[in-house]
Amino acid sequence: MAVVNALSFRDGVLEDVPKIEALLKGAGLPPVQVQEHIEGFLVREQGGNVVACGGIEVYGTAALVRSVVVAPAAQGNGVGRDLVSQLEAKALRSGVTSLCLFTVGPWQFWERLGYRDGTLAEWPEPARACWPYRYVSEHEERFHQMAIHPIYKTLGAQAEQQ
Numbered sequence: 001m002a003v004v005n006a007l008s009f010r011d012g013v014l015e016d017v018p019k020i021e022a023l024l025k026g027a028g029l030p031p032v033q034v035q036e037h038i039e040g041f042l043v044r045e046q047g048g049n050v051v052a053c054g055g056i057e058v059y060g061t062a063a064l065v066r067s068v069v070v071a072p073a074a075q076g077n078g079v080g081r082d083l084v085s086q087l088e089a090k091a092l093r094s095g096v097t098s099l100c101l102f103t104v105g106p107w108q109f110w111e112r113l114g115y116r117d118g119t120l121a122e123w124p125e126p127a128r129a130c131w132p133y134r135y136v137s138e139h140e141e142r143f144h145q146m147a148i149h150p151i152y153k154t155l156g157a158q159a160e161q162q
Helices: 014-026 035-040 079-093 105-114 126-129 131-138 138-145 156-161
Strands: 008-009 041-046 047-057 060-068 098-103 150-154
Touching: 008 079, 014 035, 014 041, 014 047, 014 060, 035 041, 035 047, 035 060, 047 079, 047 126, 060 079, 060 126, 060 131, 079 131, 079 138, 098 105, 105 156, 126 131
Parallel strands: 060 098
Antiparallel strands: 008 041, 041 047, 047 060, 098 150
């Protein structure tokens, strides 16, 4: 558990699922398969409420970063950046060398954290097993029109070589 700004991130548990889903809905993100992947989630609570969450789904040496959201009241003080850092550390501990995700609005946030805009073809093969990749690839033109970015980041020693 990492302590940041006097609050801490912790692993998600089944009891968090309704709160995570509510936070995702409030941010306009789909609350899909949270329960199925709760072991990959980190949450931050404040006053009994989940104010930030995000997860990873590990597929071999690749992982999908998903459902990263910070409640409006907790934004602007580095919580999102700290959450992503903790998710990356969790991914590295799991043997992950590549992270992938889809984003619409906060593209600049991800770019500042070292993620690169790419194409579906650039995603590592293991990450293509995740449900969002399959769904987006089946409806690629629609998602292109919606300006959804497939982005990725290489972790660890491989990132230093690039």
